[in-house]
Amino acid sequence: MKILVPTKRVPDTEQRIRIRGDGRGIDAAELPFVMNPFDAIALEEAVRIRERQQAGVEVLAVGIGRAEYEQELRTALAMGAERALLVECDMPLDPWNVARILQAVVERERPQLVLMGKQAVDDDANQTGQFLAALLDWPQAMFASKLEFTESGVRVARETDAGIEVVSISLPAVISTDLRLNEPRYASLPSMLRARKKPIDRIALDAIGITIQPRVELLHMESTTSRRNCMRVGDVDELLSRLRNETKVL
Amino acid sequence: MHILVIVEHDGSVVRGGSKSAFRFADAVAKQTNGRVECLVLGRPAEAVVQEAARYAPVLSAQDEALADPVADRYARVIADVATDRRIDLIVAAATTFAKDIVGRAAGLLGGAMAGDVTGHEFRDGRLLMRRPMFAGAVSATVTLHGWPQIVTIRPSAYEPAEPAPAAYEIRPVEVDAASLPNHIRLERVESRSGHRPDVTEARVVVSGGRAFRSAEDFERLVGGLADRLGGAAGSSRALVDAGITPNELQVGQTGKIVAPELYLALGISGAIQHLAGMMNSKVIVAINKEHEAPIFEVADYGLIGDVYELVPQLIEKLDAD
Numbered sequence: 229m230k231i232l233v234p235t236k237r238v239p240d241t242e243q244r245i246r247i248r249g250d251g252r253g254i255d256a257a258e259l260p261f262v263m264n265p266f267d268a269i270a271l272e273e274a275v276r277i278r279e280r281q282q283a284g285v286e287v288l289a290v291g292i293g294r295a296e297y298e299q300e301l302r303t304a305l306a307m308g309a310e311r312a313l314l315v316e317c318d319m320p321l322d323p324w325n326v327a328r329i330l331q332a333v334v335e336r337e338r339p340q341l342v343l344m345g346k347q348a349v350d351d352d353a354n355q356t357g358q359f360l361a362a363l364l365d366w367p368q369a370m371f372a373s374k375l376e377f378t379e380s381g382v383r384v385a386r387e388t389d390a391g392i393e394v395v396s397i398s399l400p401a402v403i404s405t406d407l408r409l410n411e412p413r414y415a416s417l418p419s420m421l422r423a424r425k426k427p428i429d430r431i432a433l434d435a436i437g438i439t440i441q442p443r444v445e446l447l448h449m450e451s452t453t454s455r456r457n458c459m460r461v462g463d464v465d466e467l468l469s470r471l472r473n474e475t476k477v478l
Numbered sequence: 479m480h481i482l483v484i485v486e487h488d489g490s491v492v493r494g495g496s497k498s499a500f501r502f503a504d505a506v507a508k509q510t511n512g513r514v515e516c517l518v519l520g521r522p523a524e525a526v527v528q529e530a531a532r533y534a535p536v537l538s539a540q541d542e543a544l545a546d547p548v549a550d551r552y553a554r555v556i557a558d559v560a561t562d563r564r565i566d567l568i569v570a571a572a573t574t575f576a577k578d579i580v581g582r583a584a585g586l587l588g589g590a591m592a593g594d595v596t597g598h599e600f601r602d603g604r605l606l607m608r609r610p611m612f613a614g615a616v617s618a619t620v621t622l623h624g625w626p627q628i629v630t631i632r633p634s635a636y637e638p639a640e641p642a643p644a645a646y647e648i649r650p651v652e653v654d655a656a657s658l659p660n661h662i663r664l665e666r667v668e669s670r671s672g673h674r675p676d677v678t679e680a681r682v683v684v685s686g687g688r689a690f691r692s693a694e695d696f697e698r699l700v701g702g703l704a705d706r707l708g709g710a711a712g713s714s715r716a717l718v719d720a721g722i723t724p725n726e727l728q729v730g731q732t733g734k735i736v737a738p739e740l741y742l743a744l745g746i747s748g749a750i751q752h753l754a755g756m757m758n759s760k761v762i763v764a765i766n767k768e769h770e771a772p773i774f775e776v777a778d779y780g781l782i783g784d785v786y787e788l789v790p791q792l793i794e795k796l797d798a799d
Contacts, residue, residue, distance in 0.1 A: 241613070349731075352731065355577075355589075361549075362582045367550055367659070368549050368578070371578070387574070388667075392724075394668070397663075398661045441624075443591070444622060447621060449616050456762065460779075460780050460781075
């Protein structure tokens, strides 16, 4: 079985995001980048599936972007992917175009399973996996917190607003990962060194027949503030009396 | 614009988020001389259809094949209805139901989608929408290219629409069950949250964080205070990860987004991923041992101390009144 894991390069979530002067994007110059944390969970799960099933499972990590993306793909290789593929593209992409590119990659690579993060923590869209499943006409199980292979496919526990929903899906399929699926391993220095010997294939957009069809146009960005003036109260009585008298919410 | 609202329900009532979706749809219809219809999918759910008809004319897709909300079937029906009726704009509440199902429908319909919309305006005839990015640290203004457009709105950003005094028309939608995909089977839903209202629909939300050491303590203190205030119990990610609270209680970037009239953050430090889920609450109260906890920066009222001492005092005072 081949498992394809798409990964996105995003700013480190610990960093403060600053908007560019023209409001058309973020100031990325000084930002450290990482593999999207949800994608790292997907990659970890794929590697664990291979470790459990031993022979016959291949994990392929895919990135879409510029040459500097190689760094995140090396991390994916160090975590245990056998191969990595970089689709070279220097334009910003919305979920529709990412899904179309991934569809073309799936048609070339013929995986039985696409495992991917449920959302990227930069645009927080939560759409690409669903779009890809629709384009491929494959079943989907989004927001997975547990996977179990069965004779006929995969049983997936999904995190929904109503609780855990358990679905059975056939393969091939697209599964997107939620936070609690696993704790991704740390790519150690020796594994990073070994990963330098693993292959990263490169492919141009036009080689897979894709021209970009923009769907989401970003017009403007601004920083939001959640800061409020906190009134420190001395005890429970003061808190209740202020809530009653000043806010009327009680 | 000809607008289609996807109604989310539990088999007996229309979910609050869908009423907010109607508010957004009505506003856009008014601004574009358009009209609104809605689509109810499910097993025979007559009460839901009747209730939805108080908000807009209903297209009712009721078939045993749609008994469970599985993405491939529901998305196919939504896309077919949208195409048949030449819908310009599909609207739903930004819930896990819509992210899963309406997201897939958008993939069938060309991918012009904006999710988690918190505000909108028309400029030069274009629908501009605001949506959060980077865990809410950034607000982006976007416009969509492509037809139809698909939008999920944050219920916390749009007041629920008011029901009309009389019902609109109800029309059945033919469902060709044999042609629907059949690759996803719902086995069961496991919910632990019990008798309290959902965090997204409550006027008061009491949330607990890392300070709580067990499910029993959480239930007694966070649940107990929520009950005294007629509210919902919520949780930070840390407690869900620790198995102390169920996932449906999680408030935050990857959990639920809430904006109640009163949000009490008990023993929650205030990571940005949590703030993303609650920072638009009208009044925020934080109780925490740490003077410097970031939660105090977003709170209106702060009380320093141990939740194990202060929450029982709060419960006692409320019981005494």
